[in-house]
Amino acid sequence: MPLRKMTHGSSCLQNRSNCSQIRYPINRLIIEEGIRNDPVVIKILKALPGLSPEYIKNEEIDFSCLNHDTLALCRNKGRFLKPCPGTKEYLCCLYQFLNIGLNCPIDCTYCILQVYLNTNALVVYVNYDDLLSELGSEIMKNPSIIRIGTGELTDSLALDPLTGISLVLIDFFSRQRQAYLELKTKSDHIGDIIDLDHQGQTIMSWSLNPQNVICNEEGLAASLNDRIKAARRCQERGYKTGFHFDPILLYKEWEADYESVIETLFRNVDFRFITWISMGCFRFIPELKPVIQKRFPKSLIVYEEFIPGLDKKMRYPQPVRINIYSKMALWIRKRWPDAFIYLCMESPEVWKASIGYAPDDNLTLKSWLDERCRIR
């Protein structure tokens, strides 16, 4: 299936580093009335010369009516930092999410954000000072290592050429010792951050899938090769890297395809600079199925065998997941015998049956990941 093309006549974000041909369609720009002179807003406006901004009072913006091609710039009046919601039924690594905005321009078929948020628009929070101030005080309060990621409600780097938020964050974290930033992405927008003095406090992570899955399910994401090339460049500049096989999708040729991704990955990156590899099979809340069916009628991902998990999300049956993780772990360990692999939102039973070990609880899993961050 060909990649979806940008809507005719729309403005676009183009990676200034020129390592990607990805363009995201943005046809409407809404700006909260009180921030028209904010330097971040001014910077974004300069990057989108073809669009006439609409200035609207914050309380008058009806986010629920906005479309996918709308970029809304506003202040976040709530908290930026939130713990991963996790679930008590499965093991969670106690990650912290830093919400820099809402929604993702990549628009993957399986994306939970389609039903999780009350808006389809791309929302960017521009009050970076408030964000940094909250971050600083939370890190101060926290006695142990804290791992923070920006990739829950958006892709960490997709809008970076426009917003530049990752530059600000990498710089901030370079001055921390107990806090680590993970930038998780399906893009290859590393041009602006590659040369930063990160002090080893930032882990650059990529979500990986076979190229045909990328073409069919991952909208405007970078190709597998571009993601791996970007990861290699980051490793060359001393960044730690992480790789997330999440979501792993089951289909007829999944074994050959995923093994080939692992082969390509280890042929191109140095495993000594990989902090972690995580795995998680495709899971979704039941409400997502009709949305995928309607928005992406060609996608077949929801027609595999799913059962309701303990967290009420639809999951592949346990033996299927164990089989997938076991094989993936085998392929990874063939190339990196001491690979640090963890599973995202799985039971200890599945951990043990597939990768041979399991943390006793969430805190143990957290300590394992914290320890991986410390390794230089």
Add this chain to the structure above:
Amino acid sequence: MLHFEDISAIECMNLSEIDLSDRCFCFRFFSEPPHIFIDSVKRFGILYPPVVRAKGDSYQIVDGFRRIEAANVCGIDTIHCRRCKGSLTDADLFFPALSIFLSSGQPHIADQAAILYRASKLLANDIIIDVILPILGYPSSPKVLARLLPLAEMDKELGSALIGEKINHDMALSLMELDPQERKQLVSLFLYYNYSQSKQREIFEHLKDICKKENRSLKDVLPELGWEGDMEDISSYETPLNLRLKKENENRLFRHSGEGWNPGFSNETPMNLRFTKGDENAQKGFSGENKVASGEAFRQRLKERRFPTLTGLENEWKKRIKSLRLPPSISLKPPPYFEGGKYRLSLSFKDIKGFREEMAKLDALEKDDAWIKLFTK
């Protein structure tokens, strides 16, 4: 607006002068007169005069389609009608015609769809939403219209099943997405096994998912699951509507002619209903011996196809439990969907003595290898 004085006294008209093809005010989903109706007209004539009006060289029917149709079937040349005077447009006449139609009672949902369909040919959309929908007892909403209007396009099998309350409105709309042959096959399956509405939904969703996943049509998948039935004549099935008509016909024929039942609604096997070879359950069900079991067997085959891993685990579990020969007072259930979680053990006993006996049985079980094996994957 049409007033009472605009309608003539009863006049005698030649049937040939009436345009039977003009369905402008035909508000019934099934406009053909049923047998009992034809029989009544044959015996007593038309008791309540239809309403027509002059249009071009002929008369247009405003009310009484089935009566006039029945008279036509019976070969009657002249009928008594009332005639609208004046020169009203079809749109002007729509509301009076609808009013006359509704005076005979609340229309069924399929007839409501037919009314909306006719309205859509004459009236603006906002009039339909703001005026007609409330007349029919619905809120003024485009969404309501969008849910009702497609029903006017139902084929007769589906319409009959909906009117017979064998399928519900949502299922009718879902079935409208299918191609006509597939729809017939599925309606016949639902009616034959008399599946409840929730089971129909489950079957529909599973079949749809299988077809999508395997990129195959329902026509191909259904026979593989043991169902090849389709229906050319819904009257072979015992929908409430057909049962009522059958009973009325039976009474009438026995009462008036003294003849036996003419098997228009036969209990015999419909000629066009087939089962896949080797599907003994289905064949049994077909002969009426074990219809419920046969219907459940179909669902099980469907479940095995849609959820092969889960049904494999369930079958394996059943096998293990069977080999344990648990006493009837003890039952053990696996975690839901075998997704981690906990097993559920239940004991039944009458008193403390019974409880002690059950506990002793459990103690014995705990040493049984088959019991231990049950919890090892």
